[in-house]
Amino acid sequence: xxxxxxxxxLKKETYDQDEVISFGVFEKGADPGSYVHVPESLVxxxxxxxxxxxxxxxxxxxLYEDIYLNGLQCQSLVEEIRFLGNIIDDQAxxxxxxxxxxxxxxxxxxxxxGLKVSGL
Numbered sequence: 001x002x003x004x005x006x007x008x009x010l011k012k013e014t015y016d017q018d019e020v021i022s023f024g025v026f027e028k029g030a031d032p033g034s035y036v037h038v039p040e041s042l043v044x045x046x047x048x049x050x051x052x053x054x055x056x057x058x059x060x061x062x063l064y065e066d067i068y069l070n071g072l073q074c075q076s077l078v079e080e081i082r083f084l085g086n087i088i089d090d091q092a093x094x095x096x097x098x099x100x101x102x103x104x105x106x107x108x109x110x111x112x113x114g115l116k117v118s119g120l
Contacts, residue, residue, distance in 0.1 A: 012092045015039035021063060022118040023100045025107060032116050036099035040120065045093055046084070055080040064119040074107045074115050 008014045018039035024032025040063060050058025057077040060067055069077060081101060085094055107113040 010090060010092050012095045015041050015092065015096070018042075019120055021061075021120070022116075023103055024116050024118070025103050025113050026068070026116045028112055028114070035118065036103060038096045038100060042093050042096045045090070046081075046097070049084055049088065050080065053084070055083070058084075061117055062119050066119060067117045069115040069117070071107055071111045071114060074104050074113075077115070078104045078108065 016039070018041050020037035021040055021043040022035035022037050024035040026032045043061065044063060046058060047061050047063070049055075050061075057069065057073050058080050060069070060073070078101065081097055081104075085097075103115065107115060
């Protein structure tokens with residue numbers, strides 16, 4: 001494998017054809033009206049980094065099952081993603097997580113909201 005092949009792994013467009021994991025804001029008792037989508041490979045990378053650094057909430061994300069995070073868990077998820085953003089140099093992952101961070105900022109402002117992560 002050449003260095004240029006490996007460098008492609010750091011470009012967001014490399015994952016444009018991947019299956020996606022969906023993230024949506026929900027209000028108690030209702031499903032999200034809309035979702036943002038992150039390529040499965042990059043969510044997998046996030047989960048593996050979460051495991052490597054023993055980040056609790058990131059490790060709860062499942063590629064194959066739906067999970068629901070409450071407001072407190074979402075607050076922890078924000079901290080964990082920011083932590084990883086400060087220690088890794090992975091533009092593909094950082095760019096893909098920006099829309100998720102936007103969703104999480106909405107949840108921080110309203111305690112009745114949570115995050116649904118829909119697996120494959």
